[in-house]
Amino acid sequence: MRWKALNLQSWGRTCSDSCLATRPERVSEAISSLADVDASGLLAHGAGTSYGDVGLNPGGRVLLTQRLNRLLAFDPETGEVVAEPGVTIADLLRVFPPRGYTIPVSPGTAFVTLGGAVANDVHGKNHEGAGSFCNHVRWLDLLLPSGEIVRAGPDQRPALFQATAGGVGLTGVILAVCLRLVKTQSNGMRVDERRIADLDGFLAALEEAEPGAHSVGWIDALSGGRALGRGILQVGRVAAEPAPPPSGRTRSLPIDLPGFALNPLTVAAFNALYWRRVPVGGRQRLLAYETFSYPLDALLQWNRLYGRRGFHQFQCVVPTAEGPTALRRLLEEASRARAASFLAVLKRLGDGRAGFLSFPRAGYTLAMDFPHRSGTLALLGRLEWIVRDHGGRLYLAKDSAMSPEGFAEMYPELDPFRAVLAEVDPNGRMTSALARRLKLRGTA
Ligand SMILES: Cc1cc2nc3c(=O)[nH]c(=O)nc-3n(C[C@H](O)[C@H](O)[C@H](O)COP(=O)(O)OP(=O)(O)OC[C@H]3O[C@@H](n4cnc5c(N)ncnc54)[C@H](O)[C@@H]3O)c2cc1C
Secondary structure, eight states: OOOEEEEEEOTTSSOEEEEEEEOOSSHHHHHHHGGGOOTTOEEEEOSOOOSSSTTOOTTSEEEEOTTOOOEEEEETTTTEEEEOTTOBHHHHHHHSGGGTEEOSOOOSOTTOBHHHHHHTTOOOTTHHHHOOGGGGEEEEEEEOTTSOEEEEBTTBSHHHHHHHTTSTTOSOEEEEEEEEOEEOSOSEEEEEEEEEOSHHHHHHHHHHSOTTSEEEEEEOTTOOGGGTTOEEEEEEEEOSSOOOOOOOOOEEOOSOOOGGGSOHHHHHHHHHHHHHTSOTTOEEEEEEHHHHHOGGGGEETGGGGGOTTOEEEEEEEEEGGGHHHHHHHHHHHHHHHTOOOOOEEEEEEOSOOOSTTOOOOSEEEEEEEEEOOTTHHHHHHHHHHHHHHTTOEEOTTTOSSOOHHHHHHHOTTHHHHHHHHHHHOTTOOBOOHHHHHTTTTOOO
């Protein structure tokens, strides 16, 4: 196999990776690449939309999956599609909605690959009703570090499936995914938008939205005092009528903005405008699923907004009963730090999860972006403590700063995960920057 020196960067651009990369065109080439793997280890890499170091293997080898992007089979009776790991959610959305099927769960970008969606067991705005991505996976074919290819699913090698769903690429390379699509009436979403005055108002409004809806809240993370937690709630429901298709037009941010461009003043001004974009009495719109679900995908490379030094995303989930206190403490800490987060998102999660290290659990999830500056890592450390205090957890797909102790405390199914790794990869051939930072394999 051909390996080339490559510098990969995380989506948040705070982690980078000088590695040897190969980009197989066929599954057979992916299989033969295993023969070259030495002690520096291997990691699969999808679309690279994870914010932190979960998809990087500095000093080691990386297998880029984006050209393994064929649809292999589709059963129109059951809605089951079988696809290679580099197929993206955008690819599926181009093909299946006109045939009456759509994806059951999607994160906030359609650029993710199926391999990446499985390895982080991603969730969407409909998590309470639909569960996580791997709740809809019937089986997957996995290239184990030994070179053997095995099929795993909830009914077939369930422990291996649970270790691979949300298993951040450490059990091997996913070669195919069988995903159950869901029937859909139209591409349209009827979206209700309204202003919410404060955190208590937000929690009450999220509680009211039915679990089957797609609900997401934007929070003005700079506001404090009585306006702490003010924002806009969007609740989308599948519409019977079609919506105008998305224009498909994208723009690209051609340069890195200077580091000082996003500061508390500019972000406060943006937040005030964004808050006013929804009228006082609220509004309802008919939007295409893609327009509602992927607002950031219209601006390619939007991560350059944060300048060359990049940014961190902090995403936690806290149990429902802890929500009011924990979220208040987190928002107060962020607001006090004036750390200029203009992307802050609040959602409810249900119980649905498929893997030992899956992120979701019933409760509230809060995500905030912070530009990388002096003091940001200390702020992230304080936020981690608050989450630990309330029995919550941080999301590996977004993380770049969690402590190994915090990780072990937050993920109680780490032992069964490690037991599967010890069986399928006793020599630690699969590895990543995140796995080493968080001591994911334990001390052995
Ligand atoms: C704008 C934006 C919005 C987002 N919104 C959400 C959201 O709402 N919900 C959510 O859950 N996430 C969200 N994310 C995070 C994103 O969905 C996840 O990080 C996703 O896993 C990234 O997939 P990827 O293809 O980019 O994989 P990468 O980032 O390249 O890799 C992610 C992990 O998958 C592993 N992997 C990739 N391919 C394979 C394979 N073939 N075999 C084995 N392992 C593999 C990698 O080793 C790595 O551990 C968002 C990200 C962005 C940029």
